[in-house]
Ligand code: ADP
């Protein structure tokens with residue numbers, strides 16, 4: 001019988017390896033930039049065409065390669081960075097596997113030009129799908145230029161799998177930012193389709209962060225610095241009041257390598273404890289220096305994860321250095337968040353063991369008497385605000401579970417808004433109906449109403465706009481302006497009108513009727529944050545995210561007093577919504593207290 005096992009030809013092995021190393025154009029960007037850094041370049045330029053689908057080119061002024069090395073660099077397991085397995089434990093370079101260039105060359109057209117400083121003539125090599133097509137001496141500047149064209153030309157399935165240019169470009173910008181943030185002492189440029197996106201001079205860390213995140217970020221940064229035998233921590237954290245709804249500005253570097261690590265992220269958040277609004281994420285740019293012997297970075301081919309020897313110690317050092325700098329710069333005590341307790345109470349309670357509610361009766365309570373009376377009852381009878389819990393067996397109400405009402409507890413026509421509806425504690429709308437009471441969370445109800453209206457504006461029927469006498473201005477950075485461009489039309493359908501004065505300056509000339517001028521910066525910031533972590537893949541998805549972000553911010557807040565007409569209008573409009581049971585985030589909007597339920601209380 002003949003043998004079945006064969007060694008794979010190199011070009012096949014390379015293609016397989018490429019699948020691991022190169023997922024998308026951004027992976028090429030990462031590998032090429034890191035090689036340029038490893039080559040001790042002081043200036044690195046990234047040129048991208050069509051979000052990298054047509055071209056990714058990195059030009060550096062580093063050490064360059066001689067003819068032999070240039071040829072070898074394209075072979076698999078060819079690396080100048082380690083010679084033996086032990087070297088893995090004292091790595092100070094980005095790359096070490098020696099498979100990036102070979103992998104890229106297996107699935108693209110690659111052109112390499114390189115020259116060392118002391119040589120007169122450099123080398124040019126052209127490779128297509130691992131096959132060397134041409135090699136010749138050339139006159140070129142000191143350093144290396146690698147151009148990668150037509151990525152995945154020989155793997156159509158992979159090429160078709162690529163996302164829109166906007167999404168791919170966003171990934172590229174992510175990689176570029178990570179490398180640029182890790183090396184403020186190197187000058188970086190980035191050009192996309194002949195637009196200069198970044199021009200970063202060699203600088204200190206603060207200037208580098210500001211160069212990437214926009215000039216406004218300067219005032220938000222608080223320095224962190226701590227040195228122990230095990231670990232040095234330095235960098236910046238964002239002041240807690242600037243925490244965002246997206247995680248876009250969180251960077252941890254270990255020995256100047258960007259890593260993503262839940263555990264470390266947790267340690268940083270622990271340092272912020274008690275200072276962050278719910279569901280917001282602080283910015284951080286933290287640089288950890290640790291003896292390479294104490295870490296293992298070889299656990300993932302794209303090397304964004306890391307293992308530490310002494311996790312616990314590292315955790316507490318990071319936590320305390322964040323805490324320390326927040327305290328030192330007087331960030332902690334001056335904070336004042338208008339915490340929206342009413343929205344949170346029920347859901348937090350859900351995780352705690354069931355309590356038997358105590359019911360306090362306020363004998364003086366007359367809901368129609370005065371506003372203070374309402375406030376008093378609301379404070380005195382705290383436990384009653386959780387009476388939803390009494391029903392938790394009947395009406396599931398967490399955001400993850402689907403809210404399934406046993407049946408409609410009341411007929412809609414039976415329910416009429418009239419003077420019987422009133423506001424309770426500036427939070428809830430209460431109305432009587434034939435067989436009981438209905439309690440509506442005012443913020444959630446309004447959120448649902450606006451969401452449906454805005455979604456309609458975005459998709460079917462553009463809303464009117466109110467012209468601003470004095471246009472507002474908003475600073476964008478590269479990423480937010482990318483988000484803005486992709487959403488502009490949809491946002492304008494909701495009533496906003498924009499023009500751009502310069503590349504990074506957004507001018508707002510008109511706003512939706514429902515929006516107050518002073519809310520605008522926050523609303524737009526929310527929208528951009530909602531999209532910076534991940535550009536949605538479909539327009540449907542992006543419309544719903546947009547409508548959600550807008551509606552959530554525009555909806556009346558808990559604590560706002562409403563007049564009778566407003567109360568009635570909210571109740572009426574809510575029940576003409578397509579889905580009046582839950583907010584777009586699947587939170588319960590109202591619940592019923594039936595006469596039966598009430599009778600049981602008197603049993
Ligand atoms: P690794 O970075 O893991 O060593 P690569 O495939 O990325 O593997 O690169 C292979 C080798 O090619 C590197 O070890 C280095 O010697 C050389 N090389 C790659 N890019 C450059 C560059 N921009 N300048 C100088 N040498 C480079």
Ligand code: MG
Pocket residue numbers: 031034035094095096098100101
């Ligand atoms: Mg490399």
